[in-house]
Amino acid sequence: MTSVAILGCAGYTGQETLDRVLAHPELEPVALGSNSLAGKPAWALDPRLGAADLPQFVPVAEAASAEADVFFLCVGHDEAAAFEPPADSVVVDLSGAHRLRDAAVAEAWYGAAPGAWSYGLPEVYRPEGRLVANPGCYATAALLALGPIADLADDVLVDAKSGVSGAGKALKATSHAGAVLENLTPYAVGAHRHAPEIAQQLGFAVCFVPHLLPVRRGLLATCYAVGASAADARERLVDAYGDSHVVRVLPDGVAPELARVQGTDAAEVAVFEDRATGTTIVMCALDNLGKGAAGQGIQNANLALGLDETAGLRLQGVLV
């Protein structure tokens, strides 16, 4: 078995990473770091863990110095930036600390200088080495839609919509249910830190606007690829994902839905052509905590460890 340390178990990405680790045939949790849960039994995180045979929670700093084959960083950007990877261990950083390669850009958005980390979006940008920066949830959806067709378009706009778990478990006025229910809130309009991440991978700037949906989990990116042909785009996407067990290209005329990817590590991609202007519209739906976070983290760890790429993933939700 491969030993695993998770830093930051109490947040959404930490919980979901633990979930996938428990379902993984080759991974075994040996250190569960959480400052808020340190010293508490497993069921303090969730009553469903009452029956699981888990190590007790320890402070994050203690988990950071555990002996483990794999470390998952499910902590804030600053803490992740400060983590010193042990020699030989695989480290997957689910924060944004190591996503941006350009030092000035990284400094501007995360106040952190990037190191020699590989960007890991396996279907489009396969990670290399043992230090992997896990993409942002919006960036994952936009890049699954646009990565394979970037050179076909003259201009690209991304209008994205995410469930509230994308904003994390921290208590904020904008995540209060009274502000979320029966509402739709655009935020960080034209100024979100996933924009430079998408631009870095595509090689050019994109206009990006995120909106907060009144749903618990799930994310849809509606991408406008001005100047691209829909037929060419579809061909490229089928080429890219035809053999994937993770990304599903939908039949012509079928649109992605959050409901079909919630609680899973799968993604759906669809291509449409606007009747009036000919603009190519590529949509991608995924679960922001699955393919958009923990699921992709496990996938990246699997690749770095030489395991089956989809081991431990939740690829199929319930059928309703």
Next chain:
Amino acid sequence: MTSVAILGCAGYTGQETLDRVLAHPELEPVALGSNSLAGKPAWALDPRLGAADLPQFVPVAEAASAEADVFFLCVGHDEAAAFEPPADSVVVDLSGAHRLRDAAVAEAWYGAAPGAWSYGLPEVYRPEGRLVANPGCYATAALLALGPIADLADDVLVDAKSGVSGAGKALKATSHAGAVLENLTPYAVGAHRHAPEIAQQLGFAVCFVPHLLPVRRGLLATCYAVGASAADARERLVDAYGDSHVVRVLPDGVAPELARVQGTDAAEVAVFEDRATGTTIVMCALDNLGKGAAGQGIQNANLALGLDETAGLRLQGVLV
């Protein structure tokens, strides 16, 4: 008092039109047409109407031949197209039957030839005469955002999101709560009939994609005006709506929210500039049943009748 006939009281737009008529100081309902409610007492539509002094419901055909100063057509496109306006009466058609002026386009989208109806979006396209085509909900939001700045942009894309009441009260699989809750559904992607309506008013084609939100009411149009300057756009919009009691231009940096316009006939407009590409983003939020339907219908009737433009409107929702 001005006498009113409503054709189609049992649907959402009919109910809301009745609501505004009851709140209107100058309008008095004299004929309430509804085939499903014909012969039933007022509270059969809603227990809250138990105390109201209302005429009994009659078949739509009977309401259509009533003597009334104003007719509100809250029926399907076909029925609205078949309605013969009495001489001298004001008629506001809340269906799509009379929105498109080009015969071929109207035929293609509604199977109906347009007559001599005026398009009534008072703040941007002031209606004339006594026959008024009430705009679609998406078109209203897009045109409030884009109408005053159409000539500033090289290219325009509209990504819109609407609550489920926008699809009407008819029973459809896509309106079943099991398909709506915890979901987001793009539909009629690049092929929605409000696209030609927006194009007609702006004078050029637009790329338009609607999405179904898991909310009861409320609509947001996120409009991308490529090539326009955000400062110019803001100036134009403040000029256009500075004196309006219906449309509110938000302070710099404040985004529209459904929660603030739900249950009202008001709209919110905001302008942003994308940091990476300079693209101007104009957003408009409104209640699809208020400013997007019944509220605007009353506003149009007020203008045609020479009444105070905002009489009977619900301009302020509860403050939470």
Next chain:
Amino acid sequence: MTSVAILGCAGYTGQETLDRVLAHPELEPVALGSNSLAGKPAWALDPRLGAADLPQFVPVAEAASAEADVFFLCVGHDEAAAFEPPADSVVVDLSGAHRLRDAAVAEAWYGAAPGAWSYGLPEVYRPEGRLVANPGCYATAALLALGPIADLADDVLVDAKSGVSGAGKALKATSHAGAVLENLTPYAVGAHRHAPEIAQQLGFAVCFVPHLLPVRRGLLATCYAVGASAADARERLVDAYGDSHVVRVLPDGVAPELARVQGTDAAEVAVFEDRATGTTIVMCALDNLGKGAAGQGIQNANLALGLDETAGLRLQGVLV
């Protein structure tokens, strides 16, 4: 005009009280207290207030010493308990500080000794004097259902369900949208502080269980009156509310719905008989922020001031 000071404008009950004061023909806000908003313009609370001619926000302590005919206490229990009512002013306390008359019970639940305040649920327990304790939202619903029939039942159980605004605007893990959406959470099971309040008014103990609903606003109390006859209960309730503009007794067979009372100060009451056991079921739906808080506060103030009881109330929501 009657001058009004609101202590605590930034919370839900404060916002809604301000809303009703602005809509009231006789009330004029002269002091708006909010520590978080002190010194800020009105639109900092809500962009919709941009056009209103309002005094600037001041610290709560400053508002507490304003000269005003009416004070609305929309602050926490401790702050409300510490407020010293000016001679001659009307004070409506929307917190729980003055609801419980028994000193030991009040101390146990609120850590506060009650003063000479009158409990104000106008339809059932008409307030007297100028110091009025505004009932809790759950208590209001339970007492509207049970107050008029208390002596008919051998035993009473109240199963209540409330929208998330009932828990206030404070940031708590249980109000995070990720914990609320697609969920239903029983809380304070058999141990909620509205239980002794209901018991005090009915004169005997009741079993009370509240549940948190995934809705923004609205509350339903399903009350089981074991041993009462449904016909007798209906007769009593029709007697009690037949002339009310606030409480609506629904026709036989029609159940209350949150949707019909949201955003209003009205309430709906219905009576059913269980087919198998003959148990009488009385239900009451109301908006926890309306009849359950601010609306009732205004109603109580109107009575204490000798104004029309329903002045300023929102008695009719939109009709959909």
Next chain:
Amino acid sequence: MTSVAILGCAGYTGQETLDRVLAHPELEPVALGSNSLAGKPAWALDPRLGAADLPQFVPVAEAASAEADVFFLCVGHDEAAAFEPPADSVVVDLSGAHRLRDAAVAEAWYGAAPGAWSYGLPEVYRPEGRLVANPGCYATAALLALGPIADLADDVLVDAKSGVSGAGKALKATSHAGAVLENLTPYAVGAHRHAPEIAQQLGFAVCFVPHLLPVRRGLLATCYAVGASAADARERLVDAYGDSHVVRVLPDGVAPELARVQGTDAAEVAVFEDRATGTTIVMCALDNLGKGAAGQGIQNANLALGLDETAGLRLQGVLV
């Protein structure tokens, strides 16, 4: 492998049964009946089935005459009542047709005479033989809470709340999202057909009131066991479910939540004592489509076939 025929694949229970069959190591679908999908490929039901190797859909009548070891009846009561079980096959009826043993009661509620079917709620009422009536969703929750303690209570009331999928996929006004969102609807108050089912198993009449929640899936039964001691009730429930992999008795003070059982075949049970009256409150949460329908159906089939009781079940949802 054990061959399976599903009658009625397009409804919610049919879809979920197919989901569990596909995940089952010993079951193989050989006939998929659906009149609406007959002749269509698997992905017409759901794009996620595109990759599955499934037989084409056939008319229900054709599936009913297939050679199969197990039949799951996911059709209406009438169709299920008319089905003639082949000799030697196991049949699990997910409709209500065979739940009520008393002929007059069955006739009154389902218009159908019961046959020699066994009621299958494995943890409390273990099924016998090869013809199994699968309990209703509300009945399952109420009986998991009350079955083991029925003799302890003097009187029992069940206040239940269910997500909209409990009402099926059929198009009804009450399942329209416009009627469900931001709402809570009591229905069939004191007159629901699961009441006689609960009464049959407990041996005495119960007062039962269901409410429709604005959630997609999940059900909570709040059961009031008047006269029972909470300590005794807890002891009985721990005895009953201590070894179960399906039903989890929660630690003292922890309430069940829909979120933890959604998408699973597990259930949560908790016991509380009302502080004021001493009433024992037992709550049970489950997924109405999981333990409340398809999951229990598979569990019953496993028992009838002599397979591992939990084979194919989804016992663990995602951890957030």
